Amino acid sequence: MSTHEFHSAVVPPQGIWWSPAGKQEKTWIAIAFVWCLVLFAMMPFWHFKGGQNPSGIRYRVTPEAYEARVARFVQEYQVGEEGGMPMVAPPPGADVYLVGRQWQWYPALKLKKGVQYTLHLSSADVNHGFSLYPVNLNFQVIPGYDYGLRVVPNRSGDFRIICNEFCGIGHHLMVGKVLVED
Amino acid sequence: MSATLESLAQRFRRCPVTGLQVNRDSELLIQANAVVAVVAMLVGALAAIGLVLTRWQAVHLLPADQYYRYLTAHGLNMLIFWVIFFEMAVLYFAGPVVLGCRQPAPTLAWGAFALMVVGAGMVDWMVFTGNADVLFTSYPPLRAHPNYYLGVILFAVGALIAVSLFFASLVVAKKEKTYSGSVPLVTFGATTAAIIAVITLLHGAAVYIPTWLWSMDIGNIDPEVYRMVWWGLGHSSQQINVAAMVSVWYLLGGLTVGGVVLNEKVSRMAFVLYVLFISMASAHHLLVDPGMGSAWKIWNTSYAMYLAVLASMVHGFTVPAGIETGQRLRGYTNGLFEWLRKAPWSDPGFSGMWLSLVIFGFMGGITGVTLGTEQINIMAHNTLRVPGHFHTTVVGGTTLAFMAVTYYVLPLIFRKRVAFWGMARLQPFVFGGGIVAMALGMIFMGILGMPRRHWDSSFAGSPFPVELPPASELVQVLFGVGGLLAAVGALMFIAIAVVTVFFGKPVTEEAIKAGASGIPQGVLKLPAQVHTGEVAERQHREGVKGTVVLVAIFFVCFIVYYFTNWKMLSFLWKVG
Structure with a gap:
């Protein structure tokens, strides 16, 4: 052998x-x-x-139709203004419409802790990245697609939305606001 | 007829170290591709210095437009041009050189090379003139100049031709009986890399040709479909790197310490798993996208139940086990780790290969599988954790392996003694150490929520102020110092390679006999490549205890890191 x-x-x-x-x-x-x-x-x-x-409710939507939906949402629930941006406080359980544009997250949001919302994300122009800071919750935001995520804020505080997908020269200026109250 | 044969015979030389029949055409093609690869690395490394010094907020060197321009150039020159030109060199080596056959269609091969150079030149020209500030991924509707996309297409066509010539060399070698038995494992591994390259380049054609037309206002591009097909190119190309890198590990194991193939069947099956499942990895980039459902995401991100991960875990055992066996056969049989302690650490071919293996496995592999998990990706997508991960795979892994093999290509193919030999011995440690520190910095910055591809970590000028935790300054220092160290390591490598190629002293038989400096120990005296008899039989029975301990440590790290991430995830807002 x-x-x-x-x-x-x-x-x-x-x-x-x-x-x-x-x-x-x-x-x-x-x-x-x-x-x-x-x-x-x-x-x-x-x-x-x-x-x-990251399941969410997912639809195709044109940027124009989505912008119109955001405008309606702002008109319905606006409670004030902050940083030149409408501050919107939707009722618990509501559909929340947030749009990423070059270079802002529109509008600013006021939410309640422990309550579920359906947070819709879409873009008016190019790809953006929704990054809730400092929670570190990140989703891709793509023109032509509505991403509806059921979210429950689990603590109160003053949060930021950072854009974390390159969207042009003003990318770093694209900071939004989410206020969560008890 | 005999004149033709004679002229063909004159194109071969017998390598005095390995005994391989090396043909002149392949040798020149390897040299040309390797030289251009190093030039691309120089461009990429200079850009990297600007990027590190900008993201390190305490320095914040470049203005925004230049930061994104350099970032685009860095990605393309490193991830595409450096890596793929070098892979072409690997293919010309693993085909015609290892198999000892002639170079098929050398003129066509030079045509392919010219296409790649022209394509790469066009891309860099467009990027540096500000006509393609779209980053490496060029996601529409961001739009670059049509010549940018055309440059990528030309480069890809050239690469596809070169890859098909590798397949041709397999046929030529088989037909002309230049070897007996089956192709060696290195060639087999390179073949899988070449097959994956074809899959990758077809995705590239499917995405870049319509995008090129769209950039001239012909047709439409859906941004989500683009992302899916583009990542069929973008991620699959990383799997060419993995297959090529693993082949280089096996090659260097053999050349440096006589590392063996424990079992041909196991290693080859692992390579086949790469081919079968790798192109599903496009999904890794779409886990938090609105275009796909969870079933699609889970199935694809897992490469069909992680069978490609299984392949890497198999190589992660068989490569060190082959090295351990080789060392034990050379007499380093004491205890668990004498073989590792007494390995040739002053040979950059060995140290670079081993560091590449460890960095790729422990950092790149573990972080990659974890980030590529559908839900965990929610807290990592587009944060700095992502580049932190892939700098430990494609840089600490692939690039370092390619650097290590260069220390053998220089004496064996260029037939030059490696210049600055003292510096060369240190280079893998400087580069590897720098990359590890930089990647750790990026991973921690990402965990703190800092975005990738972002010019201003202070968010100055934004409508709402962003407060960063004090720890972020500390991890930025780790990132900055590590990044600069890695850049120094890359520049050391480039200086060594360029000076060797253009001014190096030739490797002569006298120089080898005298043990002259600049010749790695595996070239001075090639370790035995075949072992039989009583020693081999005993080693076969005794097995690889040291490697068993190493993979056990690896496995524990993997489990801890993976489940720690699930725990971190559970603290987030509920989302679904």
């Missing part, structure tokens, strides 16, 4: 190289495979048991 042969990765293997793996390799592959299944299972699991999922 011939002894075991080892060769490097630049040597062409001779004859049949389809041979059983060693015990250590087999064990590692088995562990790694089970781990991969765990990684996979966690995502559907979180849809059932977890509170943070």
